Amino acid sequence: MAKSDVDVVVVGAGFAGMYLLHELRENGFTSRVLESGKDVGGTWYWNRYPGARCDIATTDYQYTWDPELHEQWTWSEKHAAQPEILEYAQFVAKKHDLYSGIDFEVKVESAEWDEVAKRWHVRTSTGETITCRHYVMATGCLSVPKDPDIAGTDRYRGPVYVTGRWPHEGVDFTGQRVAVIGTGSSAIQSIPHIAEQAKELVIFQRTPNFSVPTLNGPQPADRVARLKADRATYEDEARLSYSGVPIPPSTVSALATPRDEANALLEQSWQRGELLSVGATFMDAGTSRDANEVVAEFVRSKVRSVVKDPETAELLSPRGYPYGTKRPCMDTNYYQTFNLPHVRLVDLNTKPIRSITETGIDFGDESKEFDSIVYATGFDAMTGAIVAVDITGKDGLTLKQKWENGPLTYLGLTSVGFPNLYMITGPGSPSVLSNMMVSIEQHVEWIRDTLIDMRAKGLDTIEPTAMAEEGWRQHCADCADITLFQDTNSWYMGANVPGKPRVLFPYIGGVGRYRRICDEVRERDYLGFELAGSGKSSTNDGLVREIQPDVEMLLDAMAMLNLPPIESMSPPDARMFMEMSSAVRPPGPEVGEIIDGMLPGADGPIEYRLYRPPTPGPHPVVVYYHGGGWVIGSHTSDDPLCRELCVKSNVVIVSVNYRHAPEHRFPAAADDSFAALQWVAANAASLGGDPTRLAVAGWSAGGNVAAVAAQLARDNGGPSLKGQLLLTPAVDGSKEYSSMRENAEGYVLTKSLMDWFWDHYADPSDRSHPKASPLLAESLANLPPAVIVTGQYDPLRDEGDAYAAALKAAGVPVQHIQARGHTHTSVGMVDVLPSGRPVRDQMAAALRGFFV
Numbered sequence: 065m066a067k068s069d070v071d072v073v074v075v076g077a078g079f080a081g082m083y084l085l086h087e088l089r090e091n092g093f094t095s096r097v098l099e100s101g102k103d104v105g106g107t108w109y110w111n112r113y114p115g116a117r118c119d120i121a122t123t124d125y126q127y128t129w130d131p132e133l134h135e136q137w138t139w140s141e142k143h144a145a146q147p148e149i150l151e152y153a154q155f156v157a158k159k160h161d162l163y164s165g166i167d168f169e170v171k172v173e174s175a176e177w178d179e180v181a182k183r184w185h186v187r188t189s190t191g192e193t194i195t196c197r198h199y200v201m202a203t204g205c206l207s208v209p210k211d212p213d214i215a216g217t218d219r220y221r222g223p224v225y226v227t228g229r230w231p232h233e234g235v236d237f238t239g240q241r242v243a244v245i246g247t248g249s250s251a252i253q254s255i256p257h258i259a260e261q262a263k264e265l266v267i268f269q270r271t272p273n274f275s276v277p278t279l280n281g282p283q284p285a286d287r288v289a290r291l292k293a294d295r296a297t298y299e300d301e302a303r304l305s306y307s308g309v310p311i312p313p314s315t316v317s318a319l320a321t322p323r324d325e326a327n328a329l330l331e332q333s334w335q336r337g338e339l340l341s342v343g344a345t346f347m348d349a350g351t352s353r354d355a356n357e358v359v360a361e362f363v364r365s366k367v368r369s370v371v372k373d374p375e376t377a378e379l380l381s382p383r384g385y386p387y388g389t390k391r392p393c394m395d396t397n398y399y400q401t402f403n404l405p406h407v408r409l410v411d412l413n414t415k416p417i418r419s420i421t422e423t424g425i426d427f428g429d430e431s432k433e434f435d436s437i438v439y440a441t442g443f444d445a446m447t448g449a450i451v452a453v454d455i456t457g458k459d460g461l462t463l464k465q466k467w468e469n470g471p472l473t474y475l476g477l478t479s480v481g482f483p484n485l486y487m488i489t490g491p492g493s494p495s496v497l498s499n500m501m502v503s504i505e506q507h508v509e510w511i512r513d514t515l516i517d518m519r520a521k522g523l524d525t526i527e528p529t530a531m532a533e534e535g536w537r538q539h540c541a542d543c544a545d546i547t548l549f550q551d552t553n554s555w556y557m558g559a560n561v562p563g564k565p566r567v568l569f570p571y572i573g574g575v576g577r578y579r580r581i582c583d584e585v586r587e588r589d590y591l592g593f594e595l596a597g598s599g600k601s602s603t604n605d606g607l608v609r610e611i612q613p614d615v616e617m618l619l620d621a622m623a624m625l626n627l628p629p630i631e632s633m634s635p636p637d638a639r640m641f642m643e644m645s646s647a648v649r650p651p652g653p654e655v656g657e658i659i660d661g662m663l664p665g666a667d668g669p670i671e672y673r674l675y676r677p678p679t680p681g682p683h684p685v686v687v688y689y690h691g692g693g694w695v696i697g698s699h700t701s702d703d704p705l706c707r708e709l710c711v712k713s714n715v716v717i718v719s720v721n722y723r724h725a726p727e728h729r730f731p732a733a734a735d736d737s738f739a740a741l742q743w744v745a746a747n748a749a750s751l752g753g754d755p756t757r758l759a760v761a762g763w764s765a766g767g768n769v770a771a772v773a774a775q776l777a778r779d780n781g782g783p784s785l786k787g788q789l790l791l792t793p794a795v796d797g798s799k800e801y802s803s804m805r806e807n808a809e810g811y812v813l814t815k816s817l818m819d820w821f822w823d824h825y826a827d828p829s830d831r832s833h834p835k836a837s838p839l840l841a842e843s844l845a846n847l848p849p850a851v852i853v854t855g856q857y858d859p860l861r862d863e864g865d866a867y868a869a870a871l872k873a874a875g876v877p878v879q880h881i882q883a884r885g886h887t888h889t890s891v892g893m894v895d896v897l898p899s900g901r902p903v904r905d906q907m908a909a910a911l912r913g914f915f916v
């Protein structure tokens with residue numbers, strides 16, 4: 065007799081529930097696993113449509129937790145078919161005696177949290193109520209087929225098949241007229257098989273999908289050899305990879321590669337016949353629409369090369385959404401099927417289904433009879449199976465209510481108000497954007513380790529904090545914002561289910577990054593969780609990730625390069641090093657005209673570069689001062705940013721050089737800056753600008769001299785300025801602010817580099833002079849309106865914040881942009897870090913605003 069009070073109830077006996085059961089037993093937890101199907105395998109138990117296969121290769125789509133399995137099980141194919149994967153699940157279940165721990169044909173209907181007993185009461189379809197301390201939804205991301213939202217589905221009298229609930233005995237379509245509705249993954253896999261039997265096959269398509277051929281066969285020899293040689297390293301690489309398959313990240317930009325070379329690289333990827341290879345060919349296909357179009361057009365050319373009828377080929381060619389933003393499919397002879405004389409494609413955009421009838425389908429101006437209808441209409445993905453159970457947490461709140469406007473989780477594993485509830489591959493975790501075997505194992509192990517930790521400490525409950533959950537939502541949104549996913553109507557976005565909220569359900573920051581975050585949460589003593597038990601409770605509130613994901617990625621990549629610190633170099637070497645780094649960055653947008661020239665500085669001529677917008681002038685003129693700690697850089701070193709500000713703000717930018725330290729120490733840079741401003745003001749008209757509309761701008765040390773120039777202009781009778789734009793400026797060298805200590809290392813501009821800059825530029829005794837530290841000026845009144853951008857992870861953040869506050873207090877209009885998750889250098893990295901774009905858009909708008 066199974067126990068009705070256990071440590072853990074697990075819902076679902078797919079790969080997730082099976083592994084969790086094993087781990088719970090191994091670690092001495094009592095459990096019940098409840099499964100509505102009659103066997104293990106989950107996805108591979110239910111999805112028995114012809115042609116069903118995994119599209120992650122079997123070298124990667126298999127358990128890693130039992131090393132013996134690799135000796136005991138041999139996959140017959142690179143992409144195994146459903147029966148073989150189900151057999152594998154059964155083999156594992158038998159080997160580890162899992163069947164004895166699973167109740168089959170039991171559906172969980174509701175679960176209610178008992179705040180007094182600190183336990184869940186789980187009610188099943190058999191009428192039993194099971195009580196447990198911890199409750200795990202291992203219910204699968206693609207386990208609830210979506211009902212077709214088509215008129216008349218209940219009228220049809222012939223047999224109807226749903227790909228996700230295919231009859232176990234199989235279906236014989238020989239001699240039949242068959243309709244398939246839908247062209248997602250299941251349809252693409254099954255259509256070639258149905259076409260082999262059917263007398264006539266009509267496929268109803270709303271949106272074509274990108275599909276890559278599996279080129280199936282035995283497991284690739286090179287991959288098998290790698291696994292045999294060093295399985296542990298291979299598996300670790302998979303766990304820390306972006307998608308759960310150890311493919312090295314691309315360093316090639318599609319935009320920077322000539323089209324014929326790009327196509328040659330894509331062809332190599334295509335020939336690998338793997339789900340992730342085509343999309344991973346270029347580093348920028350996931351973030352740049354133009355780069356993505358290179359991939360999309362390549363796939364469309366493949367469709368055209370196979371499908372003989374040009375009209376059908378065009379209908380099958382996805383347009384209007386980027387490659388990869390709907391799950392790409394893998395097929396065997398899908399496109400070839402449309403060359404068969406008895407196969408027809410109907411475009412639902414021009415011939416919508418009016419109704420299913422008793423005998424067939426009315427669509428467009430046609431009525432057609434069918435012997436069978438196949439619905440391949442997808443799943444209520446990610447949340448469908450979770451909210452199908454009536455889950456009530458604290459204070460009577462149901463999960464369904466809480467998620468009305470989109471799922472809210474911490475780490476995709478837990479949710480506020482639902483203590484001791486865990487979701488395996490839940491929304492907010494990589495789940496369907498990964499090799500799910502890797503993600504399943506990671507979640508199972510995290511839950512297992514958490515239960516072990518809690519037991520060791522005598523803790524009964526764990527629940528995330530509201531702050532942690534909101535922080536995770538923000539982090540997921542930050543990750544999504546830098547991709548192309550959100551413009552596409554996909555099931556990743558909930559768009560296939562009417563009324564479902566439109567958010568990106570899975571976490572798109574990558575499997576490796578996600579694993580590191582989950583590990584960090586545990587290492588930092590369950591950061592973002594409240595744990596309680598035996599009369600004690602502790603809340604470790606906080607945010608596990610605030611840095612912008614692309615900024616973090618760049619920092620990681622830089623850390624791997626192990627570059628020497630700039631301050632270890634001589635100034636000439638540091639300058640050369642920066643010039644070399646700048647040579648490989650994207651150039652920034654085209655401008656109307658660029659003119660290089662010389663102007664008189666405070667002690668001799670200095671260079672300038674003028675950027676003119678393509679629109680008719682005269683334009684407002686902005687004198688721009690480059691960054692580089694008064695030591696490095698030049699009038700051309702911030703070229704991409706100057707170009708972008710020029711075009712986006714429709715202003716002439718005059719980027720001026722100034723004398724650098726240590727050859728020319730304080731106040732040379734400040735004096736040159738003011739001299740340059742005076743010269744530009746006097747010559748604005750001849751430069752094609754409007755002398756009455758003048759402003760200054762600068763980044764970092766350039767922000768410092770821009771602020772100084774604005775003060776000198778005020779104190780010396782002009783020029784009159786409309787504004788000052790200061791991007792992460794250095795404004796006070798006289799003391800150390802908290803942000804300097806907090807962000808002393810790891811964010812490019814380090815404390816030791818900043819010390820090096822100041823040491824080269826100004827003696828300690830000079831640093832309190834307002835020409836070195838404009839924040840310390842006697843008065844800040846009557847300065848031009850300011851836009852000040854500070855970065856969260858910038859050592860200079862606090863002084864920038866202080867300058868914004870002090871200017872405001874002195875009556876100066878200030879727009880203070882606090883760039884969340886950014887560093888000293890990241891905001892200005894045009895076309896490198898997409899998360900900086902909205903901040904720069906704000907800067908550009910503010911600059912325009914100076915002149916209206």
Ligand SMILES: Cc1cc2nc3c(=O)[nH]c(=O)nc-3n(C[C@H](O)[C@H](O)[C@H](O)COP(=O)(O)OP(=O)(O)OC[C@H]3O[C@@H](n4cnc5c(N)ncnc54)[C@H](O)[C@@H]3O)c2cc1C
Nearest residue numbers: 076078079080100106107118119120171172203204207500
């Ligand atoms: C056709 C298809 C192909 C796929 N191919 C791949 C692939 O190549 N690579 C990849 O990584 N992923 C693939 N997936 C995703 C696949 O779902 C996962 O890889 C994995 O099998 C999920 O395992 P799971 O245990 O988390 O969930 P599932 O396998 O979905 O198992 C969940 C189980 O929970 C049970 N259940 C749900 N609700 C209840 C309830 N209330 N009461 C009782 N039982 C319940 C279900 O019956 C089901 O058996 C594919 C999915 C589909 C549909």
